[in-house]
Structure formats: structure tokens, C-alpha cells
Amino acid sequence: MSKTILITGGARSGKSGIAETIALSLAPRAVYIATAEVRDQEMASRVALHQERRGEEWSTLAEPLDLAGALAATDGQGPRLVDCLTLWLTNLMLGGHDWRAAGRALAEALPAQTDPVIFVTNEVGSGIVPDNALAREFRDAAGLLNQWIAAASDEVILAVSGLPLKVK
Amino acid sequence: MSKTILITGGARSGKSGIAETIALSLAPRAVYIATAEVRDQEMASRVALHQERRGEEWSTLAEPLDLAGALAATDGQGPRLVDCLTLWLTNLMLGGHDWRAAGRALAEALPAQTDPVIFVTNEVGSGIVPDNALAREFRDAAGLLNQWIAAASDEVILAVSGLPLKVK
Amino acid sequence: MSKTILITGGARSGKSGIAETIALSLAPRAVYIATAEVRDQEMASRVALHQERRGEEWSTLAEPLDLAGALAATDGQGPRLVDCLTLWLTNLMLGGHDWRAAGRALAEALPAQTDPVIFVTNEVGSGIVPDNALAREFRDAAGLLNQWIAAASDEVILAVSGLPLKVK
Numbered sequence: 001m002s003k004t005i006l007i008t009g010g011a012r013s014g015k016s017g018i019a020e021t022i023a024l025s026l027a028p029r030a031v032y033i034a035t036a037e038v039r040d041q042e043m044a045s046r047v048a049l050h051q052e053r054r055g056e057e058w059s060t061l062a063e064p065l066d067l068a069g070a071l072a073a074t075d076g077q078g079p080r081l082v083d084c085l086t087l088w089l090t091n092l093m094l095g096g097h098d099w100r101a102a103g104r105a106l107a108e109a110l111p112a113q114t115d116p117v118i119f120v121t122n123e124v125g126s127g128i129v130p131d132n133a134l135a136r137e138f139r140d141a142a143g144l145l146n147q148w149i150a151a152a153s154d155e156v157i158l159a160v161s162g163l164p165l166k167v168k
Numbered sequence: 169m170s171k172t173i174l175i176t177g178g179a180r181s182g183k184s185g186i187a188e189t190i191a192l193s194l195a196p197r198a199v200y201i202a203t204a205e206v207r208d209q210e211m212a213s214r215v216a217l218h219q220e221r222r223g224e225e226w227s228t229l230a231e232p233l234d235l236a237g238a239l240a241a242t243d244g245q246g247p248r249l250v251d252c253l254t255l256w257l258t259n260l261m262l263g264g265h266d267w268r269a270a271g272r273a274l275a276e277a278l279p280a281q282t283d284p285v286i287f288v289t290n291e292v293g294s295g296i297v298p299d300n301a302l303a304r305e306f307r308d309a310a311g312l313l314n315q316w317i318a319a320a321s322d323e324v325i326l327a328v329s330g331l332p333l334k335v336k
Numbered sequence: 337m338s339k340t341i342l343i344t345g346g347a348r349s350g351k352s353g354i355a356e357t358i359a360l361s362l363a364p365r366a367v368y369i370a371t372a373e374v375r376d377q378e379m380a381s382r383v384a385l386h387q388e389r390r391g392e393e394w395s396t397l398a399e400p401l402d403l404a405g406a407l408a409a410t411d412g413q414g415p416r417l418v419d420c421l422t423l424w425l426t427n428l429m430l431g432g433h434d435w436r437a438a439g440r441a442l443a444e445a446l447p448a449q450t451d452p453v454i455f456v457t458n459e460v461g462s463g464i465v466p467d468n469a470l471a472r473e474f475r476d477a478a479g480l481l482n483q484w485i486a487a488a489s490d491e492v493i494l495a496v497s498g499l500p501l502k503v504k
Binding site: 006121124125127128129136139140142143144151156165 | 294
């Protein structure tokens with residue numbers, strides 16, 4: 001039976017490192033599903049940094065929008081690490097897609113998976129209320145998406161200073 | 169003897185849902201004490217969304233300022249859910265009231281309660297330091313208020329992606 | 337053998353109070369190493385408030401940059417409370433110093449300590465992504481520094497509403 005794990009935490013809290021360690025503890029090879037759309041130099045550097053840290057145990061699939069499809073296509077290839085849900089949500093919202101429908105469809109696709117799925121996501125709602133309405137809408141959406149995926153997950157981990165804190 | 173519970177967490181972390189579940193686990197009917205002052209359409213929508221989710225087990229009392237009075241007036245009617253302390257603090261500060269005195273008076277009113285009190289509050293201090301002094305003053309005040317109520321509470325729960333993480 | 341403890345948390349989450357209690361539980365007298373550079377009236381008030389709360393059990397050393405040196409100079413005088421790493425990082429970055437080298441050197445200096453070291457640091461990465469690149473760079477640096485010190489620490493505690501939540 002498949003296992004779903006959600007790793008959440010703030011920026012640079014060590015989420016990706018924890019997720020990678022878990023993925024390779026489940027199987028010798030794993031699939032990295034990158035949701036990042038490289039739109040500027042800062043993001044390109046960040047993606048390169050992440051790829052450098054991962055070794056040859058990983059195959060990489062870039063999928064900014066159709067995560068349910070990417071999971072269906074990679075099932076049977078080992079644990080899938082989706083990094084990250086927050087960028088996926090950004091892509092959906094910027095592209096004018098129905099993020100609620102997509103988020104619910106993703107949660108509903110999880111029980112059908114044979115190989116494990118490990119999601120990385122971000123805590124974006126613990127700062128002061130943002131001035132602009134779009135940022136408030138985004139953090140509300142991110143919080144709801146995290147709740148939906150957490151409810152469908154077997155384990156939920158909060159990353160704090162690089163360390164895993166068990167929530168579920 | 170009365171029980172006091174504080175539920176804290178970021179935006180859309182599932183705080184209210186957790187609080188409502190706890191309240192109705194303690195008694196068949198509960199009182200919802202809303203601190204929101206509806207000042208614009210965005211807030212009106214948010215309040216309506218919350219009310220829609222709650223069912224007939226709830227009676228509602230709107231009290232933007234005098235929380236100690238609202239608790240005194242509703243003691244004997246079942247568990248009280250106060251949602252939320254951060255909006256209450258906003259009302260106190262915008263109205264030029266002494267939030268420190270009000271916060272301490274609220275904490276001191278808790279041991280006298282017969283029916284349980286469940287507070288919802290927000291984490292607002294885990295982002296980057298805000299540019300403007302008023303926002304910094306608000307997050308400092310919110311943090312202090314949370315500390316005072318947490319110290320007077322029997323249980324404190326951190327909501328993470330809709331899940332409760334026991335702190336006290 | 338020395339013990340290293342990291343206390344992290346948002347603004348006004350009770351980090352310093354928790355750290356002070358731990359320090360004085362380890363020995364009757366302790367050393368407070370302040371990294372704050374007093375640059376304006378707001379910071380001066382905050383420093384004064386912190387000093388007022390501490391009693392005669394404390395000696396104070398102000399060191400905005402050379403933390404490894406301050407630890408070497410105070411070893412043998414009892415537990416050292418470093419408050420806080422985030423201000424230290426600010427000082428390093430504003431001064432054009434190599435914060436990565438300084439951070440790693442600090443982590444490497446910890447095993448050689450005889451007396452305990454208690455670090456206070458801040459969670460700054462759980463809000464919405466900041467608009468400006470410098471703020472993003474700072475929160476990335478703060479997250480990495482927290483990870484390095486957490487990896488070198490025996491205990492890591494997340495402060496929530498004034499209460500300690502054990503992470504490591």
C-alpha cells in the first residue's frame with residue numbers, strides 16, 4: 001500500500017533535505033517532481049543548488065501544472081518527491097487555473113498510488129497580515145491546500161531548523 | 169472546574185475547525201463569541217464563511233471589545249469559543265484602548281469561569297521583521313497577549329496544516 | 337561535557353524567558369552575551385526591557401560580531417546565553433562580513449566549550465515571500481544559520497506562546 005507524507009515548514013527550514021532523506025530510506029532510487037517554473041535568475045540559481053545536492057539516485061521530472069498526471073506517469077518508478085506544493089499553487093493561480101479543483105483532484109488521486117508520494121510545502125501564514133489582497137488570497141489558498149493534502153497524508157512533519165517535528 | 173484551551177497557528181492552519189470540534193466534544197451546544205468587527209466586504213465574506221460551517225449547535229454573540237464581560241454573560245450556557253484574540257487586539261489598539269490592561273484582565277477572569285473557554289489566536293511573528301513600526305508594535309503585542317493567555321490555559325495547541333500539535 | 341541548546345521561535349514567543357530559565361537551572365550565575373548593536377531608540381528600549389528583567393545572577397557582555405571569541409573568553413564563567421543569532425547575522429551582513437564562514441566557525445567552536453551555551457534565534461521564514469531581494473536573502477541566510485547551529489546542538493526548542501516545544 002502506498003504511503004503519503006507531507007513535509008511543511010518555513011523558508012530554509014530544511015524541508016527538502018528531510019524529504020530527500022525519507023525518499024531514499026524507502027527505496028534505492030526515487031523520482032524528483034519539480035514544480036518550479038524557472039522565470040528569473042534567482043530561481044534558476046535556487047533550482048541548480050537543489051539539483052546539485054541530489055545525487056545519481058534521482059531521476060527528475062519537471063511538471064509545473066499537472067501533478068496528478070505526473071504521479072500517474074511515474075507510479076511504479078519508486079518514491080516520488082514533489083517539491084513543492086506552494087510553487088505549484090503559484091503556477092495554478094498565475095495561469096488562471098481553478099486551484100481548488102486541482103488541489104482536491106490531487107488529494108483524491110493519492111489513495112490510488114502504488115509507490116509512496118512525499119510532498120514538500122511551505123508555511124506562509126505565520127507572519128503579519130500582508131498589505132495587499134493578492135498576497136492574502138495566496139496565503140489563504142496555500143493554507144487550505146496544505147490542509148487538504150495533510151488530511152490525505154499518512155504522516156505530516158513540520159521542519160524546524162532542519163529537524164523533523166512529527167505532527168501526524 | 170472550568171477548562172481553558174488556547175489554539176494558535178498561522179492563517180488558514182485550521183485553528184477554528186479544531187476549536188469547534190473541541191467545543192462540541194465538551195457539550196452538545198456551545199457559544200461562539202465573535203470578536204470581528206465587519207469593516208469591509210472581504211471581512212464580511214470571511215465571517216459568512218465561518219458561520220456557514222457552524223451548525224445549529226451554536227449560538228453566536230458578537231463582542232469586539234468587552235471579552236471579560238462576554239464570558240461573564242455566557243457562563244452557564246456551555247463551552248465558549250472566542251474567535252479570535254488577534255482581532256480583539258486589533259479592535260483594542262485601533263480604538264485607543266489599553267490592550268495590556270484588557271489582556272491581563274481577561275487572563276485574570278479565566279479561573280472564575282464555570283464553563284470551558286476555548287480561544288483561537290494567530291501566529292503573526294514568524295515572518296520577516298515588518299518595515300513599519302505599527303506592524304512591529306502589533307506583532308509584539310499579539311505575542312505578549314498569546315503568552316499571557318497560554319500561561320492561564322490548561323491546554324495549548326499549535327495548528328499545523330489543519331492538525332493539532334500539543335504544546336501544553 | 338558542554339551542552340548546547342538552541343531556542344527558536346517567532347517574535348515575542350517567549351524565547352528569551354525560556355532561555356534565561358534554562359541557563360539559571362544549570363548554574364547559579366550565568367553570562368548574557370548580547371549581539372544587539374543599539375542603533376536607534378526602539379532598539380534601545382528593547383535592550384533596556386530585557387536587562388531589567390534579568391537579575392543580579394547575570395553578567396553581561398556585548399559582542400555584535402566575534403561570537404566565537406566571546407565564547408572562548410567566557411568559558412569557565414558558567415552558562416552563556418547568546419541573544420540572539422538573528423541580530424548577529426544582521427550585523428555580519430550589514431558589515432559586509434562572510435556570514436557563511438562565521439556561522440560555520442561558530443558551529444565548529446561549540447564542541448570545545450566546557451560551560452553550556454544557550455542560543456536564542458528567530459523564525460523569520462514562515463510568512464509570505466518578501467517583495468525585496470535583500471529580505472529574501474536574509475531569511476534564507478537566517479534559516480541556514482539556524483540549521484547549522486541546530487545540527488551542532490544537543491537540544492532544540494521551539495517557543496510557542498511562551499511555552500517550550502521540544503524539537504530535538
